[in-house]
Amino acid sequence: MTFKNILATSALALGMAGGAxxxxxxxxxxxxxxxxxxxxxxxxxxxxxxxxxxxxxxxxxxxxxxxxxxxxxxxxxxxxxxxxxxxxxxxxxxxxxxxxxxxxxxxxxxxxxxxxxxxxxxxxxxxxxRFYEGRAVQGTIAGHLTETNKIGYIGSFPIPEVIRGINAAYLHAKKVNPDVEFSVVWAYTWFDPAKEADAAQALIDQGADVILQHTDSTAPQAAAQKVNEAGEKTIYTFGQASDMSEYAPLPRVSSIIDNxxxxxxxxxxxxxxxxxxxxxxxxGIGAGMVGIGEITDAVPAEVKAEAEELIAKIGSGEYHPFTGPINKQDGTPWLGEGEVADDGTLAGMNFYVEGLTGDIPQ
CATH class of the missing domain: 3.40.50.2300 (Response regulator)
Known part of the structure; x- marks a missing residue:
């Protein structure tokens, strides 16, 4: 092979390698x-x-x-x-x-x-x-756990995603505990540990012994843990978006995990x-985009079983968290018996369901 041919062959090899x-x-x-x-x-x-x-x-x-x-x-x-x-x-x-x-x-x-x-x-x-599916599970557990019948909810911003969650949690807490009351505090932030901790403490001071959150830090968990460690009363919380399992088995008793x-x-x-x-x-749950974190032993076995059954029914499509009869906050009918909310209404949800108090900030 001539030197010229060697050069040509080498150039071709380099070109092929470069192309790969x-x-x-x-x-x-x-x-x-x-x-x-x-x-x-x-x-x-x-x-x-x-x-x-x-x-x-x-x-x-x-x-x-x-x-x-x-x-x-x-x-x-x-x-x-x-x-x-x-x-x-x-x-x-x-x-x-x-x-x-x-x-x-x-x-x-x-x-x-x-x-x-x-x-x-x-x-x-x-x-x-479909975070609201996880909120339905949280509401079910919360309604059983509360001893004061007061549940606190830390909202980030009053947008449909957050309002859906509040409604779903309330409806399912009310199903298992007709005496339950919800208090919503708007933090107007997604992530601000100081504000979130203050909101959690304010709700606890108002008598809430279960705290749900639609904000992103673990500060509400830490605030609840501090109260529990003081031995004055027991506060229950739920992880938001991530497992937050470092606060298990108390105050965090389960969580919504975004996958x-x-x-x-x-x-x-x-x-x-x-x-x-x-x-x-x-x-949502069925497709695996919404996961439910481990329900800890701080939750009674029968409540855990009820929650797990609800998770299975939502995941299989057998049950939808917004199934009538459901009225709007002012008492006007929204969903009739057995009627299921359509995605369009859920996507733009800007109203509370009947039983929730307070106004949605505009």
């Missing part, structure tokens, strides 16, 4: 509303990001930005991620909806996925979990193989 490895990894970005160590909502999204890396290895590159405020800051962060070469961006809070839509219009070749919102575009899909990993893996694969399309996904 030339394809850049798919770049997947994540915008988080809280810190990855919040122990709740953002923590679970971060675990799902890590699952994407584990699934695809060197075929993907992931990036994230944590603690991004909703609004103009979010639009800037999403824009920078798109400019940085992201092929797919997950924006993981309700308040990122309009910023996501705005940025997507400027980057038609980038795919976007927005959590808990409802606005779509050709390159924007939306996804959420985003399968969805993130599926949607990343769709971008990689060119099959991604804008979609609207809303899954």
């Amino acid at each position: 490895f030339a394809q850049d990894p798919t770049k997947v970005g994540f915008i988080y509303v809280g810190p990855i160590g919040d122990g709740g909502w953002t923590y679970e999204h971060e675990q799902a990001r890590l699952a994407v890396e584990a699934e695809f290895g060197d075929a993907v590159e992931t990036v994230y930005q944590e603690s991004v405020p909703e609004g103009a800051d979010a639009e800037r962060a999403i824009t920078q991620m798109a400019l940085g070469g992201a092929d797919l961006i997950f924006t993981t809070s309700f308040g990122y909806m309009d910023p996501t839509i705005n940025v997507a219009a400027k980057f038609p070749d980038v795919k976007f996925e927005h959590a808990t919102g409802y606005k779509q575009a050709d390159n924007v899909g939306v996804y959420s979990a 985003w990993a399968p969805y993130y893996i599926e949607r990343t694969k769709a971008v990689m193989d060119g099959t991604w399309e804008s979609d609207n996904t809303w899954d």
